[in-house]
Amino acid sequence: MSIINNINKVFDHRIRLGIMSILMVNEFADFKMLKELLEVTDGNLASHAKALEAAKYIKVEKQFIGRKPNTRYSTTKLGALEFKKHIEALEKLINKQ
């Protein structure tokens, strides 16, 4: 059952998986970039980002570019590790069947 244990409930959603995928290959991404790539609404993205932040899988930095507020997201070490485990578990599940 160890394979099933590695399937991470926190990632069990298309948008959360999407946010993680983008942050794994980019040093950071801002809210607008994530929104455009995932094609989701502001509220939807914000709530899923919050869930990942609560799990300490991503880091959120709020800053100002000129006068505009800008929210920057990046993965934490824990998040990257858990995501890798999750992907490996997914791959094993697919190969098994």
Add this chain to the structure above:
Amino acid sequence: MSNEDYLKNISEIKHLMNKSSRFISLSGLSGILAGVYALIGAAIAYWLVMEYSNGTLILDGTIYQLVMLDLFLIALLSIITGIFLTTRKAKKHGEKIWDATSKRLVVNFLIPLIVGGLYILIILGQQKYGQTGALMLIFYGLALINASKYSIGDIRYLGFVQLILGLICAWFPGYGFWLWVLGFGIMHIIYGTWMHFKYDVQG
């Protein structure tokens, strides 16, 4: 979740990783045209040197300046064509032309290219021009390899080919002109054609 859902998850992850980190709308056609410009430019330079300079190039002469202008025009035309065709392709795919991925691609491509360009200009100023062809090929190859991390991976191979040609050119500077024609002209046409059929035609 079923097996199919997992597969869909994985493919979506891959797609997002690529889309968010690589700019893939480079046009193959612009590669072909860059090669054609290089061949025409090389033919003009060859003709100028043979006809008016007895087959040798003297620095600071008029012919030298014309050849430099010729080189500059090849580069300029290639860049304009590249930007135009790539913009067109990006639009067709509903992608933004100037976003984080294309900026990163341009910056990483330009770093070796500008350093190389300045280096070539500096040593030309010191009357050392035997290695110009080799240096152009080598720095261009490094620029392509550096950029390949942020675009279609295949441009890495073109980069390696240019590097090898550059090193051969350094060994046999006498064939510099022909190796330059091979690298910037013929290789661009071959590579562009390959890319065109691999990525452009089906889309």
